[in-house]
Every structure is written in structure tokens, then in C-alpha cells.
Amino acid sequence: MADIFTSRESGDKHRLTVPGLAYDIEIPYVLLPREDGARIKIASLNLVGQTRLNRDLGGLLARLVKTKIPDMQGVAMLCVVEKALQLAQVTAMELGLDETAIAYNRIKPHMEPDRRPVIQIGVDSITSGDKFLALYERDIEILRNATRGVFIVDDVISSGGTMFGAVDLVEACFEEIGAAAPPILGFYCVATEGVPQLNLPAPVESLATLPVPEILPKP
Numbered sequence: 535m536a537d538i539f540t541s542r543e544s545g546d547k548h549r550l551t552v553p554g555l556a557y558d559i560e561i562p563y564v565l566l567p568r569e570d571g572a573r574i575k576i577a578s579l580n581l582v583g584q585t586r587l588n589r590d591l592g593g594l595l596a597r598l599v600k601t602k603i604p605d606m607q608g609v610a611m612l613c614v615v616e617k618a619l620q621l622a623q624v625t626a627m628e629l630g631l632d633e634t635a636i637a638y639n640r641i642k643p644h645m646e647p648d649r650r651p652v653i654q655i656g657v658d659s660i661t662s663g664d665k666f667l668a669l670y671e672r673d674i675e676i677l678r679n680a681t682r683g684v685f686i687v688d689d690v691i692s693s694g695g696t697m698f699g700a701v702d703l704v705e706a707c708f709e710e711i712g713a714a715a716p717p718i719l720g721f722y723c724v725a726t727e728g729v730p731q732l733n734l735p736a737p738v739e740s741l742a743t744l745p746v747p748e749i750l751p752k753p
């Protein structure tokens with residue numbers, strides 16, 4: 535029987551099996567409030583600070599990327615903060631990438647938005663609702679040098695809203711210089727939750743599947 539990576543959170547748990555991983559992962563269920571008073575019940579995969587999980591899942595994700603994109607020449611990786619950042623670090627290292635583009639969750643002072651290029655857009659995700667994705671000069675440069683294509687990494691893809699926003703960011707980088715954006719080569723994640731509702735412009739590749747979010751009526 536598989537070993538289990540036991541979570542420290544209380545309450546109901548989901549046991550996630552990831553093919554290729556030597557142990558299962560215990561994930562807490564959480565209730566997310568909705569504006570109409572209902573709540574969404576999801577199995578909440580939070581990889582922040584999970585050293586072992588990021589090492590092992592990041593390695594598996596890199597193997598998956600390699601099967602689809604064997605040559606990284608001219609290819610850039612884009613990762614969305616926050617929960618996927620440590621995972622993306624491992625994946626990028628395993629792929630031999632010295633740098634990746636990052637979509638931050640807002641424009642920050644160090645980006646010097648008054649004298650350097652920044653791009654920010656609004657998106658909607660299942661867990662955070664409305665949020666921002668932002669690129670600054672360094673990320674924009676990395677993406678503009680991706681002549682063969684861009685692939686995007688996140689921990690979880692649910693509605694697809696965050697990934698759709700990431701694609702908009704890539705396109706905005708190139709619109710600004712009047713050039714065609716390179717192809718999006720794929721969306722890579724640890725787990726999908728059901729089928730993304732948005733029509734994403736490239737295949738979604740995931741290591742595992744989480745339960746479909748459940749809407750609980752207003753209590």
C-alpha cells in the first residue's frame with residue numbers, strides 16, 4: 535500500500551494519488567465563500583513550504599514537459615505566483631532553464647512602473663476570485679526572446695481563468711511591439727479540477743486529477 539504524505543490541517547481530507555509518486559498526498563477540504571452566500575467545497579492543494587512535495591512533483595512535472603517539448607531552445611516557461619512558485623523552481627531546474635518568466639499578483643515598487651515596462655491584467659480564479667497578473671521588464675524580455683514558444687506552469691488548473699489570463703499577458707507583450715506572439719505550447723499543472731470551462735488555446739497536461747469543486751447551498 536502506498537505511503538501517505540499526511541497534512542497538518544484539521545477536518546475532512548482528500549487522498550490524492552499521483553502516478554509516478556511513491557506516496558499519496560492528503561489534502562484538506564476547504565469551503566470558499568461566494569458572493570451569493572453559497573460556498574464552494576474544494577480539495578485545497580497548497581504546495582507553499584512543502585519541500586518534499588515540490589521536489590517530487592516538480593521533478594515529475596519536468597518529465598511530463600520533456601515528453602511534449604524535448605528541446606528547450608527558444609522556449610520560455612511562464613509561472614503564475616503564488617502557490618506554484620516553488621514547484622516551478624524545481625521544474626525549471628530539472629529542465630535546465632536558467633530563468634523563467636513570472637506573472638506576479640500585482641505591480642510592485644521594485645518594478646519601477648513609472649520608468650520601466652509593466653503589463654498588468656485582471657483575471658478570475660476559483661479560489662481567489664478577482665485577482666491581478668503582472669509582468670515587469672525582466673519577464674517581458676524573457677517572453678519576447680521565446681521565439682519557439684511559451685509553456686505555462688501552475689499548481690492547479692480549475693476554471694482555467696488564471697491560465698487564460700497568462701495567455702493574455704503573453705499576447706500583450708507582443709502587441710506592444712507590434713509583433714505576433716509565439717505559440718503557447720501547453721499548460722502544465724500538478725492537478726486539474728474537473729475540465730477547465732474556458733477554451734484554452736493549447737493542451738492542458740496534468741499529473742493528477744482533483745475532485746470537481748462542489749457548490750454547497752447557502753446555509
Ligand SMILES: O=P(O)(O)OC[C@H]1O[C@H](OP(=O)(O)OP(=O)(O)O)[C@H](O)[C@@H]1O
Binds near residue numbers: 692694
Ligand atoms: O483555474 P483557476 O480557476 O484560475 O484556478 C486555479 C488557480 O487558483 C489558484 O491560485 P489562487 O488564485 O488561489 O492564487 P495564489 O496561487 O496566488 O494563492 C491556483 O494556484 C491557480 O493559480
